[in-house]
Amino acid sequence: MELKALSPYPSSTGEPREEPPINPQEYPPNRDVAPTGRWHLYAVCLLAAFLTVAIGCSQDSYVESGNRDAILYFGNGTEPQSIDPHVLTGSPEATLARSLFEGLVIQDPYTLEIKPGVAERWELSPDGTTLTFYLHPEARWSNGDPLTAEDFVWSWHRALNPRTGNQLADQLYSVRNAEAYNTGAIDDPGAVGVKALDAHTLQVDLEYPDPFVLQKLSYIYNAPVHRATIEAHGGMTERYTGWTRPGSFVGNGSFVLDDWKMQRYVTVKRNPYYWDRDRVHVEKIVFRPIESAATEEKMFRSGQLHATTDVPNSRIPFYRAQSESPLIETPVMTVYYYMINTRRPPLDDVRVRHALSMAIDRDAIAGSVLKDTVLPSNNYVPLGMPDYEHARGLPYDPAGARELLAAAGYPDGEGFPDVTLTYNTSENHRSVAVAVQQMWKRELNLDIEIVNQEWKVYLDTLDQENYDIARMGWIGNTYPGSMLDRLITDGHTNRVGFSNARFDEIINHDIRSNLSPARIMALYREAEQILLDEAPLIPIYSYKSKRLVQTSTEGLPGNAARAFNFKYVVLDPYAPAWQAQTMTP
């Protein structure tokens, strides 16, 4: 899923330091090995040859040479599964695809404001249901073909065609009949509300007046794809053809695919046909897939990366203590919570659910367990949601929790049935679960068993609702509906058995009535209040993104949507790689 912005977050510019860091490569000492026979002679010779080949001489760090030659080295999490906007699902894929494709509109990485992308300007009809986009006359594909309104029509038909298997097709559901076509209720793509009025005018009819529609259209899943290239490599809906390979690839982003060595790097270079090419400063980006945050941090420290995707929790205090810190921490639209299976006694009793939630000291979890790398929260909508005033969550109140549990028939935990807390295998989840288990024991005298499961097994357990209490995290976007919509009665990813008539009415009807943004936010607040009062979920904390960015690199600010846009990145050609300051007492 995709995210969006909070506050402008200007990146600081680094002062030049006294001397550039050097990276001496030396021979390891002490190879005083005396051959005593033919066998070792071979072994020693081979080893010596290998050592000689393996160790060369010292050189500039990637960051320094990259600054000079305008090459950005970007740590991008895992190996990208796909760069096809209608196939990809993960965050590293979306980051990469954002350099290769561009939708009708884009989000400013500093303010998350909507800015022109392929569309130069647009108009919304007074009833809020028809958008007319005027495409940039210079918009082109990376092979020089003009990009037309018809390209969007074809691309959205592909994105919504159920045979494409696009797992994020719902990002287009505000378009008229998009959901019906995607779910197979209608077979005619012509009924979907997207039409080319002429080569450069696109009309989009909406299902309902959606105040967040431009934001949704800025997501990379709704970007156009090049029809001729896809059809040259296979059918419209075939997921695994070779059109996304270097050499075959055609896109419309500020960069174009250059090279791809699996598990090593993906490189992209400036797209000479991009309509806003004069604004692009970086010549080339090297995306490095680095799964381990510890490895990524070491690479950053040795000057091999301009930016990382993550920072190990244990290194956060070190970076926080730096006077000119490369660490960027920003609240993001992701929440960590426990799901309660409300169909199972004793958890079907709202007093029990309240008692469990009120006995959890979230400040202690965020502070002593997770070392302040998260924001304690008793809200389900993530902290930092733009323009949103949060509903009132349940307080930390152990005495009140005990009273509620007694009222439900379990004074001092007596007679409470066996309940299990399940989480997917991970060190962090285990620490949180153990802390919560202790709090429930201490405050309510409940003995809750904790169990972990491997991720896919765990998902299966959740889908079958075969759990009592289970951990989950949810990544939303910068509008509250991305968190709340799925909890409607029998929603696909509801999984907690939550059902409330007023909640359903707000989500399915009220917010779709062409209201002012302020009124819509108030309705979402009412929906969140219902959810927190019914407590089918126990929110525990809201996430922060933690990244390291060279202090001399501009244009990669932290934002709540994790929406990077590489066309804004500027490298300082003379800047050295960041180095830790020696700590002064």
Add this chain to the structure above:
Amino acid sequence: MWRFIGGRLLQAVPVILTVITVTFFLVRVAPGGPFDEEKAVIPEVKAALEKQYRLDQPLFSQYVAYLGDLARGDMGPSFKYPGRSVNELIGAGFPVTAELGLYALLVAIGIGALAGIIASLKPNSAQDYIPMTAAMIGICMPTFLLGPLLVLVFGIHLEWLPVSGWGDLPGDKLLPSLTLGAAYAAYIARLSRAGMLEVLSQDYIRTARAKGLPEWQVVARHSLRGGLLPMVAFLGPAFAGLLAGSFVVETIFQIPGLGRFYVQAAFNRDYTMILGTTVFLSILIVLFNLLSDIIAAWMNPRLRHQFSGGA
């Protein structure tokens, strides 16, 4: 000789077929599937996905179809990486893993055999205890501890060597090879010490010493071939183990090898990728065992006679 090799290869066929069958059905029994995510996929889309990957057909006909594809050398498309075939992923990862395994093996033989021989020359002295204690530590120290430790000392503290990568920066192949090779060096040290001790106590060595040969000739010309036999027998399985077990080292050092694909495939329920790598590795293991048998036979005159006699 050829009959021996041919026979061993024939024996391998049912072994590999069993591996395929067991793996095929076992991965399907595991709960969860390749398309399960936090966000539930709508049923129509899931059905479309399953159809594209033939998962909508009965399990047995999928099995038969898979065997047919495999016979033609096609291991199918990866579920996790749309647009990539399993053949391509193995082709991308294996050369790197093989290179890493080879260097690790060289490290293991170089350090291990040397330590073992040195130890065997003066049993129950400091010259024996010091390398053997080091070997014991090497066996006990897991790679996920040794790797970060080496990185900390040589990469971060001394800044002599790169902290990660493979072929990106000069010297970046050294620490991973050392880390992966260390545990095997320790085994080889113990094996070669034991082998050498046995040979050195033989009558013909006493004879050699009695007729006044210098000690280095006794060791180099008369003892090594016999003394290192146990080590050679171990090399085949060791190399296969290095290939299959390089996952941890590949993760620590950010190496684009097969081991990472293999383990991730299991977590992702990437059925074709799990099967493909398992089949590929089992074939390799069979081949390396055969190879080490042949080398052992070449080094052991008694077995060599058996071969030429057609046994």
